[in-house]
Amino acid sequence: MKGRMSTENGDILIDNEVVAQYAGLTAVECFGIVGMATVSMKDGLVKLLRGDSVSKGVNVKINSNRISIDFHIIVAYGVSISVVADNLMSTVRYKIEEFTGMPVEHINIYVEGVRVMD
Secondary structure, three states, X not given: OOEEEEEOOEEEEEOHHHHHHHHHHHHHOOOOEEEEEEEOOOOOOEEEEOHXXXXXXXXXXXXXXXXXXXXXXXXXXXXXXXXXXXXXXXXXXXXXXXXXXXXXXXXXXXXXXXXXXX
């Protein structure tokens, strides 16, 4: 479902992919995150996503103009996962709410791996 807002000038529709791309780009800027991840259902391997494909590690659901986001991330070795997760949640919540004008209801974080930062 797309996000829908009505204004005096007309309706605004926001696609889930737009929110996912913005959330993914915001996430990779956060300290302690090496990148987004995707899990291959065939063999269970985790793949690090780079560049324009960061939205593949993000699942966005918009229901009644409330946003839920699932992140599949790879964190840097030696950092506190809880600190990275708290930072990611607060940063993404603020930026997505500012970007879309819709409240973020849930943010779920799935840590798929740990890597040494290059």
